[in-house]
Amino acid sequence: MNAIDLMNVRKHFGEFQAVAGVNLAIPKRQRCALLGPNGAGKTTLLNLISGRLTLTQGVIKIEGHDVSREPANRRAHLGVGRSFQKTNIFPQLTLLQNVRLGLQARHPKRNWNPWLSIDSDKAIHDEACALLQRVKINRSVTTQADALSYGEQRQLELAITLATKPRIVLLDEPTAGMSPTETSHVLDLMLELLEGLTVVIVEHDLSVVDSMAERIVVMERGQVIADGTPAEMKSDERVQNAYFKRAVHA
Amino acid sequence: MTERALSSKLTVSLLLVMTTLLGLIPVFAVGSGTEFSADILIYAIMAVGLYVQLSLLGLVNFGFSAFFGVGGYLGAIFIMNTTRDLFVSLGLTMVICALLALLFGLVALRTRQTAFTMITLAFAQLLYVLSLADDRWTGGVNGLTGVPRPRLPLTLRELGLSIDSDAGFYYFVLVLFLLTLMGVWVLQRSRMGAVFAGIRENEERMTVLGFPVFAYKLSGFVISGVIGGYAGYLNALLFGFAGPGALFWTTSGEALLMVILGGTTSLAGPVVGAAVFIGISHYAVSFTDHWRLFVGIAFIAIVMFAPLGLVSIAKSRLMTWKPLKTPNKSQWAQEDTL
Numbered sequence: 001m002n003a004i005d006l007m008n009v010r011k012h013f014g015e016f017q018a019v020a021g022v023n024l025a026i027p028k029r030q031r032c033a034l035l036g037p038n039g040a041g042k043t044t045l046l047n048l049i050s051g052r053l054t055l056t057q058g059v060i061k062i063e064g065h066d067v068s069r070e071p072a073n074r075r076a077h078l079g080v081g082r083s084f085q086k087t088n089i090f091p092q093l094t095l096l097q098n099v100r101l102g103l104q105a106r107h108p109k110r111n112w113n114p115w116l117s118i119d120s121d122k123a124i125h126d127e128a129c130a131l132l133q134r135v136k137i138n139r140s141v142t143t144q145a146d147a148l149s150y151g152e153q154r155q156l157e158l159a160i161t162l163a164t165k166p167r168i169v170l171l172d173e174p175t176a177g178m179s180p181t182e183t184s185h186v187l188d189l190m191l192e193l194l195e196g197l198t199v200v201i202v203e204h205d206l207s208v209v210d211s212m213a214e215r216i217v218v219m220e221r222g223q224v225i226a227d228g229t230p231a232e233m234k235s236d237e238r239v240q241n242a243y244f245k246r247a248v249h250a
Numbered sequence: 251m252t253e254r255a256l257s258s259k260l261t262v263s264l265l266l267v268m269t270t271l272l273g274l275i276p277v278f279a280v281g282s283g284t285e286f287s288a289d290i291l292i293y294a295i296m297a298v299g300l301y302v303q304l305s306l307l308g309l310v311n312f313g314f315s316a317f318f319g320v321g322g323y324l325g326a327i328f329i330m331n332t333t334r335d336l337f338v339s340l341g342l343t344m345v346i347c348a349l350l351a352l353l354f355g356l357v358a359l360r361t362r363q364t365a366f367t368m369i370t371l372a373f374a375q376l377l378y379v380l381s382l383a384d385d386r387w388t389g390g391v392n393g394l395t396g397v398p399r400p401r402l403p404l405t406l407r408e409l410g411l412s413i414d415s416d417a418g419f420y421y422f423v424l425v426l427f428l429l430t431l432m433g434v435w436v437l438q439r440s441r442m443g444a445v446f447a448g449i450r451e452n453e454e455r456m457t458v459l460g461f462p463v464f465a466y467k468l469s470g471f472v473i474s475g476v477i478g479g480y481a482g483y484l485n486a487l488l489f490g491f492a493g494p495g496a497l498f499w500t501t502s503g504e505a506l507l508m509v510i511l512g513g514t515t516s517l518a519g520p521v522v523g524a525a526v527f528i529g530i531s532h533y534a535v536s537f538t539d540h541w542r543l544f545v546g547i548a549f550i551a552i553v554m555f556a557p558l559g560l561v562s563i564a565k566s567r568l569m570t571w572k573p574l575k576t577p578n579k580s581q582w583a584q585e586d587t588l
Contacts, residue, residue: 050458052454052457052458071457072457072458073457073458073459073460073461073462073463074460076458076459076460077460081458082458088452088454088455088458089452089455090447090448090451090452090455091451091452092451093447093448093451097444097447100444101444101445101448101456101459102459104441104444104445105459105460105461108460108461108462110441111441111442111444111445111461112441112442112469113440113441113442114436114437114440114442114443115436115440116440116441116442117436117439117440117441118439118440118441118443118444119439121441160455160459164459164460
């Protein structure tokens with residue numbers, strides 16, 4: 001059984017076809033990169049998989065379950081976690097509160113109890129602190145999230161995503177806007193922490209793609225134009241024309 | 251000391267001092283002092299109800315008067331037509347306010363930000379117009395007058411308890427006020443309160459994490475509506491009157507003003523805000539008909555000098571305050587050598 005199955009997936013915004021009939025099967029524990037020029041439909045596809053956008057047509061299956069009409073929160077319970085192009089944390093809450101929310105998401109029924117104090121839950125506190133250590137944020141857990149540097153906020157976002165114990169992680173440009181040092185640091189962290197998980201990553205930095213991806217899917221104008229290993233993609237003329245030359249020129 | 255720990259200690263201390271002082275009011279109050287204090291407590295309950303939406307969930311509801319007004323009318327209608335039992339009439343009022351909040355919430359919470367604010371205002375104004383249009387149940391423009399005080403159950407009456415006197419009614423309001431504070435205090439520190447905070451900060455992230463955001467917002471909306479409802483019920487009993495004014499948008503505006511004046515970041519905020527607002531309006535009205543001018547000036551001053559509200563001033567003072575310590579001998583010696 002594949003982790004993700006996309007069958008004739010389409011998303012139209014009025015006349016514009018952002019995703020135009022994508023068929024893709026991503027096996028479990030594979031790290032797959034989506035490449036393509038701006039406007040190719042990569043982020044839209046990620047949004048369709050996570051449930052942030054609704055399908056115009058097609059079928060999406062997560063580990064065999066048809067989730068085509070399921071909202072984003074139900075897909076999260078099937079093990080789909082994601083990070084965003086722009087840092088998506090809880091800026092006014094502390095680091096501890098940020099990660100705790102990710103942990104709380106794993107126990108949906110317990111969250112409805114208005115009498116159960118969150119501060120006195122030692123297990124959730126310890127787990128959140130351990131996660132913050134795993135993503136190597138060396139700050140007090142009571143630090144407000146908006147006081148972190150951009151790189152640290154990305155690390156925090158990763159901690160929130162990992163707190164839900166996802167089996168499938170969707171990463172949208174996780175190193176965008178980072179310095180080379182920060183990129184290298186976050187890349188090492190992702191390789192360590194995402195070991196054994198299914199990963200779909202949208203990334204423009206080819207060094208990150210080279211290090212992360214076992215498979216590259218190249219998209220252009222909402223369609224998959226090439227699909228293979230990184231070595232195969234680098235020698236594919238269509239891919240060269242569609243992406244690599246532009247990336248080199250850029 | 252962290253801000254959170256300080257906030258907790260400040261709130262607990264305030265509660266203890268407040269409970270003691272409030273308990274003594276009927277003993278020392280002169281004239282209409284007890285009735286005036288009950289009025290403040292009732293508006294504080296209403297403001298705490300709005301605090302659940304505004305501060306815990308980040309929902310700017312400009313139609314909160316709907317619950318306050320309907321609670322008043324329901325209480326009056328039940329007591330005058332159906333039952334004189336306090337707990338039955340109060341319970342029925344709360345249940346119907348919960349259903350009303352559920353109905354409003356199901357529609358209003360599908361919108362966001364300005365649209366949400368406007369749709370809640372529209373709901374409240376709709377109820378206001380309906381209350382004016384109906385003479386039989388709401389008394390039209392004159393409202394329902396001569397609402398009697400309901401009776402306590404027989405067992406409590408045999409103990410000599412009654413809410414017929416100003417003091418008796420005041421203590422009943424005080425108990426409900428303290429229960430409301432404790433309930434919201436526990437809620438905001440619970441797992442559910444943490445989810446509310448997450449929704450307030452980043453609704454989209456909460457959805458992607460797997461939280462049924464709409465259901466949580468709806469539950470907060472209903473809790474808040476019930477609190478607003480029984481505040482309105484108490485208001486009708488205090489004055490023996492339920493009128494359309496309680497449904498009008500100015501009541502919603504006053505509730506928002508109370509929370510913002512006191513501060514949206516602490517549960518003490520709406521209580522302090524209600525006390526200041528009712529205090530200013532009560533005393534200013536004896537000098538001028540334009541008492542709202544004083545409220546407006548106070549509001550502008552607070553927004554300019556303490557944008558986080560009056561409670562934030564006390565908090566920041568306490569954060570920077572350090573007790574003076576008597577230096578020990580070695581410290582004296584060190585200073586001498588320096």
